[in-house]
Amino acid sequence: MEVNRPDILILGAGILGSATAWHLARRSAGSITVVDLDLAGTFSSSERNAGGCRATWWHPLNAELSWRSLRFYESIADRIQFFQRGYLFLYPRRGWEVALQKRKQYEVLGIPVEYLKPGELRKKLPEFENLKGVAGATFSPRDGLLDPHLLKEYYREGARRLGVHFVDRCYAVGAKTRGAHLEALRVLRHRGRHPLEEASLERIQTLHRVEDPEEWEEERFQAKIFVNCTGSWLPISSRLYARESPVRAVRRQISLFSSHEEDFSDRGMIVDSSGLYFHAEGRHSGLILAGYSNRDEKPGYSFRYDGDPFFDRKVWLRLYRRGGRRHFEAIRHLRGWAGLYAVSPDKTAILGRVPDFENLYELGAATGRGVMQSYALGSLMSELVTGGRFETLDAAPLTGERFAQRRALEESLDI
Numbered sequence: 049m050e051v052n053r054p055d056i057l058i059l060g061a062g063i064l065g066s067a068t069a070w071h072l073a074r075r076s077a078g079s080i081t082v083v084d085l086d087l088a089g090t091f092s093s094s095e096r097n098a099g100g101c102r103a104t105w106w107h108p109l110n111a112e113l114s115w116r117s118l119r120f121y122e123s124i125a126d127r128i129q130f131f132q133r134g135y136l137f138l139y140p141r142r143g144w145e146v147a148l149q150k151r152k153q154y155e156v157l158g159i160p161v162e163y164l165k166p167g168e169l170r171k172k173l174p175e176f177e178n179l180k181g182v183a184g185a186t187f188s189p190r191d192g193l194l195d196p197h198l199l200k201e202y203y204r205e206g207a208r209r210l211g212v213h214f215v216d217r218c219y220a221v222g223a224k225t226r227g228a229h230l231e232a233l234r235v236l237r238h239r240g241r242h243p244l245e246e247a248s249l250e251r252i253q254t255l256h257r258v259e260d261p262e263e264w265e266e267e268r269f270q271a272k273i274f275v276n277c278t279g280s281w282l283p284i285s286s287r288l289y290a291r292e293s294p295v296r297a298v299r300r301q302i303s304l305f306s307s308h309e310e311d312f313s314d315r316g317m318i319v320d321s322s323g324l325y326f327h328a329e330g331r332h333s334g335l336i337l338a339g340y341s342n343r344d345e346k347p348g349y350s351f352r353y354d355g356d357p358f359f360d361r362k363v364w365l366r367l368y369r370r371g372g373r374r375h376f377e378a379i380r381h382l383r384g385w386a387g388l389y390a391v392s393p394d395k396t397a398i399l400g401r402v403p404d405f406e407n408l409y410e411l412g413a414a415t416g417r418g419v420m421q422s423y424a425l426g427s428l429m430s431e432l433v434t435g436g437r438f439e440t441l442d443a444a445p446l447t448g449e450r451f452a453q454r455r456a457l458e459e460s461l462d463i
């Protein structure tokens with residue numbers, strides 16, 4: 049059996065694993081290897097999201113993590129296609145009251161936010177003729193949309209240039225621990241050349257039992273430090289070292305439709321008070337991407353897109369109620385997809401050392417913020433791993449222990 053011995057082993061090469069690898073390499077943290085079941089991202093949320101990036105979160109730590117990241121994205125805007133056309137966020141009465149209370153918080157951080165009454169909102173969004181239930185809106189002009197794949201590749205490229213190894217088709221199935229030390233991960237490497245498919249998901253989840261020596265060979269990764277960045281798969285991967293994770297995987301769906309009557313391409317993300325969010329895909333393409341977070345969705349692993357029933361009920365109906373026949377009668381559903389949110393009990397990321405282990409860390413559960421916060425989260429993780437403490441921002445409240453300690457960071461604005 050082959051044994052690999054990097055100084056640091058990162059499990060999971062989604063946007064958070066890739067960002068962490070890059071930041072660690074920039075700090076010359078030693079030899080770094082990142083392993084993933086599929087580097088192309090078949091099982092990764094980082095390839096299935098909406099690419100939204102905004103700093104207007106209600107919890108100050110979430111606002112700060114996004115704002116720090118956003119300012120970095122501004123500096124590489126061309127590379128990651130970061131278009132700052134703003135976020136237009138429509139609130140029902142209660143949400144509007146909270147948004148007004150957050151004004152000071154945004155001012156202190158330097159985040160520009162305009163507050164709009166329904167009359168002013170109409171000028172920005174004339175397609176929404178019916179503003180029933182909307183008490184007010186915020187417009188944050190420096191927020192915007194970026195290409196998450198390009199951002200992930202930016203981190204990976206930078207990491208590779210600094211010597212980081214990314215190892216494909218490796219699925220961690222076991223761990224060797226000694227006292228407070230994780231000594232090694234046992235990994236199955238897929239020998240096949242064909243692309244891994246979503247359909248193989250069920251098999252992968254039961255891999256521990258159905259190991260097929262024809263297709264999989266066993267390897268071992270020994271390291272001084274381990275960082276688990278397996279996103280929605282944390283509840284499964286943390287069992288390798290006998291931890292019950294509070295994180296849950298929840299399916300989220302996105303639809304793509306054409307709308308040749310309305311062109312939203314000069315505007316950024318629009319979030320309706322009904323929970324629907326949408327933005328133009330590309331310039332003047334007539335394509336619109338829309339998502340809706342179904343509150344009744346039960347936790348679980350599914351990449352099934354519900355198709356027309358989802359589009360008709362969750363997307364089209366909400367737009368039709370706002371803009372009627374004139375604006376949204378002729379839109380045409382093209383396709384869609386589903387991905388997984390990794391949700392913690394307070395809907396905020398977990399970043400920290402795993403209790404009872406000296407050399408094991410977890411970073412994940414970023415719900416709908418993993419892309420927009422990846423720069424700051426990866427940077428903070430690299431500070432903790434190399435120096436044992438946070439240097440640029442006190443991220444200690446993000447520890448996974450906060451739930452047992454009743455110190456949750458409730459982020460109620462979870463779209």
Ligand SMILES: Cc1cc2nc3c(=O)[nH]c(=O)nc-3n(C[C@H](O)[C@H](O)[C@H](O)COP(=O)(O)OP(=O)(O)OC[C@H]3O[C@@H](n4cnc5c(N)ncnc54)[C@H](O)[C@@H]3O)c2cc1C
Pocket residue numbers: 059060061062063064065083084085086089091092093094095096097098099100101218219220221277278279280281285300301302339386387388389390411412413414415416417418419420421
């Ligand atoms: C529909 C949708 C819309 C979203 N919209 C936005 C948005 O607009 N803005 C935003 O910032 N965020 C958004 N998100 C959230 C964002 O996509 C995630 O927070 C982010 O991608 C999480 O990154 P990650 O690296 O933690 O996990 P992932 O990208 O899921 O990566 C985890 C990796 O771990 C690997 N892995 C798991 N288990 C193992 C194992 N045992 N062995 C080896 N490898 C393993 C997987 O193959 C995967 O590649 C959205 C998510 C969805 C689903």
